[in-house]
Amino acid sequence: MGLFGNRLSGLRTQSQSVMSPAEAFAAITLVSVGVDGYFSDEEVSTLISSLTRMHMFRSYSADVLRRMFDKLLGTAQREGFGSLLQTAIASLPHELGETVFAVATDLVLADGEVTREEENLLNSLYTALGISEATAIKIIDVMMIKNRG
Template sequence: MGLFDKIFSSSSNSNLSKPEAFAGIMLATVAADGHISDEEVAGFNAVISRMKLFQTQSASEHLAMIDKLFGILKRSSAKELLTKSAEVLPSELREAAFAVSADLIFADGSVEEEEKVLLETLQQQLGIPDDLAMQVVRVMEVKNRN
């Protein structure tokens, strides 16, 4: 990391809001395999449009949030975005974030190794118990089977 990376990354990556943290986890999930499919984009947008967490965002606030998160993703990695987001995500949103991430991983019909690793990392970072994680993954696999 260079001198300017230290300066710019510390000021622009800090202080994620609840919506940014949740969306950051979703973006890290869909970017985990290095490719964001049309199905993953549709799933991402569907979650944003349904959740109360995002209902008060104006269009400009939504675009600013997406720009900020993509900036973090471009400067670092999906894993780093996931970690930054998980650190600030409140406990009441952790199970939902894990479930949404599992759903997004299955959205394009295949689960890549990078996505498996990311979901396991997310489970650990969010403190999701193994039994709940297994139930969520099984349900999402069934939901997205065809």
């Protein structure tokens, strides 16, 4: 059934925490990298590199991002990745939905393989973020082209 089970059916988390837009964005991308149950140093470096190129994260040093990820991983260990993801989705401003989906898709496709868990996550994510299927398909197509070479 995967790491998330049916937890994505309700977007509101049972936790009372609310994340900043940057934390929510980072949490969603972190889950997309770790949905297969493993975080390699290369994946984390790629994730940090992807985020630091974004306007929202320009003022964040690599050290600050790593501390943020440590905090998010601590939350995931206590509450589960499903709860972390739900909190992040509920906290993310709507206008960042397509952007975070594009970055998550890029990170999933970067290694040239898509696991069942990664595919399930992306399928659940576009719906939970309120992205149309047509837009999600366009984003996936572009990211597949980007990651060909």
